[in-house]
Amino acid sequence: MPTRILLVGAGAIGAFFGSRLAAVPHVLVSALCRSNYKAVKANGLRITSPKFGEYTFKPEHTFYSPEDARHTKRENGLKWDYLLVATKVLADVSDDSELLEGLVEDGTSIVLVQNGLAIEEAYRKRFPQATVLSAATNASAVQPEPGRITHNRWTRIAVGPYLPHLDNGSAKEGDRVSNERNKKFVDLLTASGIPDAEAYDHAGLQFVRWHKLAINAAMNASSVLTGGAGNQALSLDPELAIHTKGVMDEVLSTAPKILGKEFPWEELKLATPEQVLTSVSRNTTGSRPSMWHDWENGRRMELETILGNPIRLAREKGIDMPRVQSMYALLRMAQERRDHEKVQKGSKL
Numbered sequence: 001m002p003t004r005i006l007l008v009g010a011g012a013i014g015a016f017f018g019s020r021l022a023a024v025p026h027v028l029v030s031a032l033c034r035s036n037y038k039a040v041k042a043n044g045l046r047i048t049s050p051k052f053g054e055y056t057f058k059p060e061h062t063f064y065s066p067e068d069a070r071h072t073k074r075e076n077g078l079k080w081d082y083l084l085v086a087t088k089v090l091a092d093v094s095d096d097s098e099l100l101e102g103l104v105e106d107g108t109s110i111v112l113v114q115n116g117l118a119i120e121e122a123y124r125k126r127f128p129q130a131t132v133l134s135a136a137t138n139a140s141a142v143q144p145e146p147g148r149i150t151h152n153r154w155t156r157i158a159v160g161p162y163l164p165h166l167d168n169g170s171a172k173e174g175d176r177v178s179n180e181r182n183k184k185f186v187d188l189l190t191a192s193g194i195p196d197a198e199a200y201d202h203a204g205l206q207f208v209r210w211h212k213l214a215i216n217a218a219m220n221a222s223s224v225l226t227g228g229a230g231n232q233a234l235s236l237d238p239e240l241a242i243h244t245k246g247v248m249d250e251v252l253s254t255a256p257k258i259l260g261k262e263f264p265w266e267e268l269k270l271a272t273p274e275q276v277l278t279s280v281s282r283n284t285t286g287s288r289p290s291m292w293h294d295w296e297n298g299r300r301m302e303l304e305t306i307l308g309n310p311i312r313l314a315r316e317k318g319i320d321m322p323r324v325q326s327m328y329a330l331l332r333m334a335q336e337r338r339d340h341e342k343v344q345k346g347s348k349l
């Protein structure tokens, strides 16, 4: 039996990892698209990567809507083992867990390859029987035109089962299955040539998520606020480097207070803010964070999950995050003003 995977959101990250997984024998990857549907249906996804070269990935099935996917599933008796969700997290705009209605079966795992915090609950609540896997990746990629994906740099992806009952209680019977499915998914990524796919437990993955958040809060938000500074500039400019490190330090010192444990630096082998800055300073690809691409293209930004959620979680514990809060306030207003201008322009036509 093949392993079937459905990409829910076949943009930069979904298409990059989906195209790798499709290269594994006995793995069949389909794509649920939106604005890139016509391009993907006609020509597949064209990936350019410094590590994997240039290649085309043709999904087993390409869908234009969730209803289209449900229909084909019914007609062909399909079952997806993994639903890889790689939409932007815009919980203030839409609840994307709804897209998965009718696509989850016994044995389906939902894999969230997305940035930010508190992204898992909507899926756990809607599909309490399904395994939810939470993934954080450092891969940098962009879709400059429909169906064409540029992978810039990095491949690291950390995946762990989302088992929040373990935060304050003991293991449940179904946890073993979640861990097995997690391991299988990471093994598939490894078999696909991703050299640094790693399996974590629930607690470890949440620390990795906070660590990734430190990078995103620092880089993504600052790129937009500077009018498009790239990852490298954010680490090389002396004043910006102090700011970028300051944001990362703020997020990383908040995480243990929220998660109730010391940051397991040794165990998780994660880069310190200084090491992140050194690594990013060597990135000569000119890549810019995903939030910049959203702002530049007039799309909504992932402000709530990357900036709003950590502030709110911290506030509940009486902790301030002044650097993150300032960026959140500024960017929220910038986004609100732009949305307002769009409405004004629209009503004048």
Ligand SMILES: NC(=O)C1=CN([C@@H]2O[C@H](COP(=O)(O)OP(=O)(O)OC[C@H]3O[C@@H](n4cnc5c(N)ncnc54)[C@H](OP(=O)(O)O)[C@@H]3O)[C@@H](O)[C@H]2O)C=CC1
Pocket (backbone or CB within 6 Å): 008, 009, 010, 011, 012, 013, 014, 032, 033, 034, 035, 036, 086, 087, 088, 089, 099, 113, 114, 115, 137, 138, 139, 140, 141, 142, 143, 289, 290, 302
């Ligand atoms: N790009 C990067 O370098 C990195 C991104 N990430 C994270 O990965 C996640 C995905 O980001 P990224 O790949 O850059 O985003 P993209 O915008 O490139 O891709 C998201 C895709 O999801 C599609 N989508 C959204 N809603 C729906 C829907 N209702 N039905 C079908 N398709 C839908 C979008 O379609 P449409 O074009 O129509 O909107 C788009 O193709 C985000 O959480 C991001 O923060 C993490 C690490 C690095």
Ligand SMILES: CC(C)(CO)C(=O)C(=O)O
Pocket (backbone or CB within 6 Å): 115, 137, 138, 139, 140, 141, 215, 216, 219, 220, 231, 288, 289, 290, 291
């Ligand atoms: C590539 C990276 C780490 C840059 O901040 C990222 O996660 C993004 O662009 O969203």
